[in-house]
Amino acid sequence: MNGALTEPAMPRAVTILLALAAMAGTGSAGRTHVVTIMSASDASGQTDPSVRQHHVAAMRRVLEPALAAIDARDARQLDVSIVRFELRSDGGKVYMSSELRAVISDANGRMLTMVKASATVEVPASRYRPSRLSELRDQALADASSGLVDSVRAHVLTAS
Numbered sequence: 001m002n003g004a005l006t007e008p009a010m011p012r013a014v015t016i017l018l019a020l021a022a023m024a025g026t027g028s029a030g031r032t033h034v035v036t037i038m039s040a041s042d043a044s045g046q047t048d049p050s051v052r053q054h055h056v057a058a059m060r061r062v063l064e065p066a067l068a069a070i071d072a073r074d075a076r077q078l079d080v081s082i083v084r085f086e087l088r089s090d091g092g093k094v095y096m097s098s099e100l101r102a103v104i105s106d107a108n109g110r111m112l113t114m115v116k117a118s119a120t121v122e123v124p125a126s127r128y129r130p131s132r133l134s135e136l137r138d139q140a141l142a143d144a145s146s147g148l149v150d151s152v153r154a155h156v157l158t159a160s
Helices: 009-024 049-068 130-159
Strands: 035-042 076-089 093-106 111-124
Touching: 035 049, 049 076, 049 130, 076 111, 076 130, 093 130, 111 130
Parallel strands: 035 076
Antiparallel strands: 076 093, 093 111
8 A cells, every 4th residue: 555545544534633633622631522413303293204304404503513612521412302393372473382302411322411492483473474384493493402502501511
């Protein structure tokens, strides 16, 4: 071999280099700074697979960058699930609620705790349009995802 990386070895080499760079940049030995999403799912009862995939992607768009910014002493893994969407009305307003749950585990997969977050978006009934239901779900999901990040951050900072 001439020392060049073969194509199958390249992704592994990049992963190792990124991990080494992350550890070198921490400034203190033994700190990992990693909170990763191991699994994400939509268990809200939606039957259309493309809608469930859309919900998971919308949740990940909020969670991933925010979780990457958490400064943890020990690696943490999350299994996140969308557990509920609810549309309700009180006559004057329409409410879209969402609820998320996450299991926080250590680097070995041992469950440490479970956290949840929920959010509700409201619109005046006169402005509600069924054609915009997906947008309401996305907003409620984004708000609940932000709340979940706050709960994860609080746990990681107090448990580390």
